[in-house]
Amino acid sequence: MNAEQRYQIFSRLRAANPNPTTELIYRTPFELLVAVMLSAQATDKSVNQATSGLFARAGTPEAILALGEDGLKAHIRTIGLFNTKARHILQTCALLIERHGGAVPCDRASLESLPGVGRKTANVILNTAFGEPTMAVDTHIFRVANRTGLAPGKTPLAVEQGLLDQIPDEFLHDAHHWLILHGRYVCTARTPRCTACLIADLCDYPDKSLTHRDPSSTTDHV
Template sequence: MNAEKRHEIFRRLSEAIPEPKTELTHTSTFELLIAVILSAQATDKGVNIATAKLFPVANTPQAIVDLGLEGLEGYIKTIGLYRSKAKNVLATCRMLVEQYNSEVPRTREALESLPGVGRKTANVILNTAFGEATIAVDTHIFRLGNRIGLAPGKTPLDVEKKLIKTVPREYMQDAHHLLILHGRYVCVARKPKCAACVIYDQCEYKEKTA
């Protein structure tokens, strides 16, 4: 795919999605971090339902530590893999209290040292909370990178590196959410809604639907 086509794709997506942002409900960087940890293999809607009950009670690292494991599990048990996620969240909160003065760190290395935080989660925080031009490759972005022809790759890291290299500079900050939202609502996994797609004629997918 050439640079002109990539630029047109992001231009159209930015017009179709004028406010590209996360759909995880949060009022602070810490709340966003916890929501992203909980969102692994879960829907944003499901996470928001749980955090709507959790955050009014505990929305600081110390407050969640004070809840304890059983207390935290009670708030997030509707989310898949909640037991392992509760352990990670609790361990992360302890580290934030003990090592980072209860603040979410701003470097990739520090973020990835937190339990339950991998490269994808770190990229979300760096982009959404700290305004860095990173791209967190989730299932939607991995699918789009390969399906559209935007950034083909065998692994999420392959796709991420190609996107970082090829996304037009003026769209780098928003590219992450533009692609996620397009993948979530239009270029869906099983039956992409090609008839409603604003980049239909730019897309290189060979099996477009009518």
């Protein structure tokens, strides 16, 4: 894929969705952090269902700590791995208060030092909460980058670095969201919707003749 193809891909994605954002519902950087921590191996819809009640009751580190482990689990038990996630969230809340005055830090090293926060989660926070041009490579972005030829790579970090190197600067801030949404709803895992894809003619995927058997499928597989 050449530079002109990449530019046209993101020009079209921008024209179709000028102001993309996360589908997680949040009001503050802290709520976003909690939501992203809960979203590992879970859908945004399921996270939003859980956090609607949680954030109405406890939307700060202090308030979540006051819930205690059992109180927090009562709100998030519908989400996979909720025991581990509850423990990490409580530990993170304590460290936010101890080290950052209860605020979410805006640098990668501090974010990644929090329990349950890895590179992908840190990238989401840096991009969505603080406007940094980062790339959080989840299964959708990993798939789209490899399938289309935008930035082939064998690991999420290789894909992240490739995308940051190859995407024109004017698109970098929003590229993370465009690629996730494209992978979630169009370039789906098992049967991509190539006939409905607005960048199909620019994509290197060789099997565009395959028909999409289930338009409602958003199964999250690489």
